[in-house]
Amino acid sequence: MAVIHHTTLKPTKLELLTAWLPTRPWYTGGAGEPVLTKAGGFRLDDPQGEVGIEFMVVIDTADASGADPAAYLVPLTYRGAPLDGAEHALVGTMEHGVLGRRWAYDGCHDPVLVTQLLALIEGRVHAQDQNTSDAPDRDVVRSYAGDGSVSAAFRAPATDDEEGTELSLPQDATLRLQRVLRPAPDTPGPSASGHVAGAWHLPDGTRVRGLFAVLHTGSRD
Numbered sequence: 001m002a003v004i005h006h007t008t009l010k011p012t013k014l015e016l017l018t019a020w021l022p023t024r025p026w027y028t029g030g031a032g033e034p035v036l037t038k039a040g041g042f043r044l045d046d047p048q049g050e051v052g053i054e055f056m057v058v059i060d061t062a063d064a065s066g067a068d069p070a071a072y073l074v075p076l077t078y079r080g081a082p083l084d085g086a087e088h089a090l091v092g093t094m095e096h097g098v099l100g101r102r103w104a105y106d107g108c109h110d111p112v113l114v115t116q117l118l119a120l121i122e123g124r125v126h127a128q129d130q131n132t133s134d135a136p137d138r139d140v141v142r143s144y145a146g147d148g149s150v151s152a153a154f155r156a157p158a159t160d161d162e163e164g165t166e167l168s169l170p171q172d173a174t175l176r177l178q179r180v181l182r183p184a185p186d187t188p189g190p191s192a193s194g195h196v197a198g199a200w201h202l203p204d205g206t207r208v209r210g211l212f213a214v215l216h217t218g219s220r221d
Contacts, residue, residue, distance in 0.1 A: 016092040035062040040200030052078035057200040075107035115152040121194040144194035183208040
């Protein structure tokens with residue numbers, strides 16, 4: 001069970017993301033710096049107790065490209081030492097008031113996060129509250145209609161496009177994370193084998209829901 005430390009972070013997570021988000025293919029903002037607020041999310045536990053796993057929803061209030069400010073899903077892992085071979089996925093480093101230096105990674109490239117996300121989809125673990133230790137997050141829903149467990153071993157590096165990130169997994173499975181969030185029904189398309197959906201808040205306080213991740217197993221032809 002992850003322990004949530006209410007302490008200082010230098011720089012903060014939002015400060016790290018302010019510099020990192022504009023480098024992503026799915027970032028919809030303009031040339032100016034984003035103005036980010038945390039709008040929702042959840043956590044997962046690492047069974048080994050070594051890696052922090054957080055799925056954060058942030059809203060860019062500087063983005064006026066649509067009717068509502070852009071909302072992004074940012075899966076993050078926090079480690080006490082660098083992750084070998086993941087330099088390309090490093091979001092930045094922080095000084096944690098209790099744990100010391102932490103390396104923050106884009107979790108789509110971290111096997112610990114992917115393993116636990118698949119376990120969530122398959123119903124083997126539960127989503128945890130983003131801000132409270134040992135408290136399940138009842139807003140997060142999931143489904144799984146597949147046969148057996150899906151391996152988290154990467155067949156190829158995670159790839160980004162203008163909407164999200166796709167992971168190629170063994171046995172023709174693909175896991176897609178929706179990075180640009182939009183309000184939508186919790187249910188995925190009929191070809192999906194599983195999914196995760198959750199809630200976030202718009203700047204005016206309106207609570208909305210949408211898909212966070214969709215799993216496909218086998219051929220979609």
